[in-house]
Amino acid sequence: MTTARRAGTSSSERPSSRLPKPVRQALAFILIIVIIVILWEGLKWFAGDPWRPDNNPFGISHKPMWKLKIASDLNLPHVWTIIEAFGKPSRRNGPPLFEILLAASFFTFREAFMGFLIGGVLGFVLGTIFAHIRFAERGCMPYVVASQTVPILAIAPMVIIWLKAGWVSVAVISAYLTFFPVTINTLRGLKSPPRSAVDLMHSYAASKWAIMWKLRFPSALPYIFVALKISATASVVGAIIGELPSGIRDGLGGAILNFNQYYISGPQRLWATIIASAFVGIFFFVLIALLEKIVLSGRYPETELM
Amino acid sequence: MTNTPTVSLKNVTKIFNPGQPNEVTALKNINLDIWPHEFVSLVGPSGCGKSTLLRLIADLTQPTEGTVQVNGKSAYRARIEQDYGIVFQSPTLYEWRTVAKNVELPLELMKYGRAERRERARKMLQLVELEGFENHHPWQLSGGMQQRVSIARALAFDPALLLMDEPFGALDEMTRERMNLELQNIWDRTGATIVFVTHSIPEAVFLSNRVVMLSPRPGCIAEIVDIDLPMPRAWEVREDPHYFELVNHLRDTLREIEGGMRE
Numbered sequence: 001m002t003t004a005r006r007a008g009t010s011s012s013e014r015p016s017s018r019l020p021k022p023v024r025q026a027l028a029f030i031l032i033i034v035i036i037v038i039l040w041e042g043l044k045w046f047a048g049d050p051w052r053p054d055n056n057p058f059g060i061s062h063k064p065m066w067k068l069k070i071a072s073d074l075n076l077p078h079v080w081t082i083i084e085a086f087g088k089p090s091r092r093n094g095p096p097l098f099e100i101l102l103a104a105s106f107f108t109f110r111e112a113f114m115g116f117l118i119g120g121v122l123g124f125v126l127g128t129i130f131a132h133i134r135f136a137e138r139g140c141m142p143y144v145v146a147s148q149t150v151p152i153l154a155i156a157p158m159v160i161i162w163l164k165a166g167w168v169s170v171a172v173i174s175a176y177l178t179f180f181p182v183t184i185n186t187l188r189g190l191k192s193p194p195r196s197a198v199d200l201m202h203s204y205a206a207s208k209w210a211i212m213w214k215l216r217f218p219s220a221l222p223y224i225f226v227a228l229k230i231s232a233t234a235s236v237v238g239a240i241i242g243e244l245p246s247g248i249r250d251g252l253g254g255a256i257l258n259f260n261q262y263y264i265s266g267p268q269r270l271w272a273t274i275i276a277s278a279f280v281g282i283f284f285f286v287l288i289a290l291l292e293k294i295v296l297s298g299r300y301p302e303t304e305l306m
Numbered sequence: 307m308t309n310t311p312t313v314s315l316k317n318v319t320k321i322f323n324p325g326q327p328n329e330v331t332a333l334k335n336i337n338l339d340i341w342p343h344e345f346v347s348l349v350g351p352s353g354c355g356k357s358t359l360l361r362l363i364a365d366l367t368q369p370t371e372g373t374v375q376v377n378g379k380s381a382y383r384a385r386i387e388q389d390y391g392i393v394f395q396s397p398t399l400y401e402w403r404t405v406a407k408n409v410e411l412p413l414e415l416m417k418y419g420r421a422e423r424r425e426r427a428r429k430m431l432q433l434v435e436l437e438g439f440e441n442h443h444p445w446q447l448s449g450g451m452q453q454r455v456s457i458a459r460a461l462a463f464d465p466a467l468l469l470m471d472e473p474f475g476a477l478d479e480m481t482r483e484r485m486n487l488e489l490q491n492i493w494d495r496t497g498a499t500i501v502f503v504t505h506s507i508p509e510a511v512f513l514s515n516r517v518v519m520l521s522p523r524p525g526c527i528a529e530i531v532d533i534d535l536p537m538p539r540a541w542e543v544r545e546d547p548h549y550f551e552l553v554n555h556l557r558d559t560l561r562e563i564e565g566g567m568r569e
Binding site for chain 2: 194196197199200202203204205206210214215218221296298299300301
């Protein structure tokens with residue numbers, strides 16, 4: 001009897017001194033942030049505005065040797081100024097900025113999530129139709145592709161005119177950005193089973209329905225998850241852009257518009273909002289990556305996260 | 307034994323892309339009856355249409371002319387009524403299913419109850435000597451073990467006919483020889499009729515009652531050889547002088563066919 005290649009043997013053979021994978025990933029993430037901060041402050045050290053004891057936590061006085069416009073305190077605020085901004089109220093007597101951004105992040109995430117759901121379902125349905133009906137693929141695919149070349153900024157105001165300003169129209173705008181990768185990857189994934197896998201189903205006289213749900217759909221799942229991870233981040237972008245013309249002020253899009261207007265008096269607030277937006281995207285991405293890990297568990301030697 | 311052959315091919319011709327510039331006559335005028343509990347191997351040079359012949363029996367492709375019958379019905383009816391199990395060259399296991407769930411796949415499609423599915427999968431995995439691997443995933447098994455799972459899956463619903471398309475072609479020599487012994491054992495215990503496509507003449511002689519040699523372009527039957535070695539066949543048969551005679555005879559036939567192809 002041959003010996004089975006059991007799960008985990010390869011990983012347990014590795015040197016035991018190595019840290020567990022999630023820890024290594026977290027460390028890599030932190031390391032990259034540290035590198036960015038060093039580059040950021042390094043640029044300001046050599047080419048930014050003068051460092052005064054009252055504008056840095058180290059009490060340093062320093063005059064950079066060069067001057068670059070991009071590294072000025074207005075264009076590139078100090079990292080600690082941005083961090084400080086989270087704790088300070090953005091309006092006089094208002095709540096601290098992080099509370100506002102947290103609420104805005106939840107608001108935008110909810111819109112993005114709705115858009116993601118609508119776009120995901122629409123993308124899956126379109127991909128499934130295209131996979132089964134060839135003339136639908138031939139006839140409709142050019143329009144689906146064309147839809148993605150129209151800028152979202154041109155579509156967004158029209159959606160708001162049709163559906164009225166509100167989270168529904170923002171979700172629709174977000175869905176517009178998210179359905180495309182799902183369509184393409186669903187189509188590709190449903191067509192991915194090799195001929196023998198399909199022949200096997202035919203040998204059991206399986207119905208189209210059974211072939212779809214017992215073969216094609218499970219085969220397509222890895223492809224669909226690649227698309228969902230793209231869509232998760234795109235849906236956040238879609239939601240933020242959708243908020244701009246709809247006049248919604250409760251989300252990150254509203255916050256970006258607002259702090260953009262007051263940039264001169266507080267550039268760090270816009271930067272803080274950008275960081276908050278990035279975190280919403282990363283959060284959504286990690287959520288889908290975890291779901292992928294659960295759904296595809298057991299299929300491969302080691303399902304890679306991200 | 308009944309008077310109905312398990313597989314009956316009458317004047318079967320298969321032409322791919324008829325009427326087009328890339329028209330190929332894969333099989334021409336094939337007549338062949340395979341009887342219950344026979345083990346028949348189809349051999350021949352590559353491109354002789356032996357796999358196409360198997361796919362015709364399986365109703366995975368349809369003849370251009372002639373009729374294919376399985377158990378006295380059309381190949382189509384036989385497929386709909388699940389008269390055969392099939393094994394391909396690649397194990398074709400679904401990687402998202404465990405070993406047991408792969409074996410249960412045809413039973414699920416045929417609406418067997420959960421308890422019976424489990425029981426049958428257990429028995430079949432016992433038959434192919436894979437007890438204890440029920441909850442493994444395909445990637446955790448070696449190639450030979452994966453192919454045994456696919457044989458278990460093909461036999462899960464007790465089909466009277468087992469179609470095998472170069473099932474051991476991708477395995478190493480040692481695994482292959484052991485699989486030959488195991489297949490013979492399975493054949494003996496299940497009483498199934500087996501149609502076996504292979505490009506290995508020694509394998510065909512070792513396993514079969516009859517070996518059908520096909521010649522290519524267009525594929526037709528060059529020779530049918532009865533293998534009159536005693537059954538069941540043990541390892542030692544491979545050292546029997548008569549075994550060598552049969553193998554050599556078939557090799558000569560193959561060489562003649564291939565010589566004819568070159569001219």
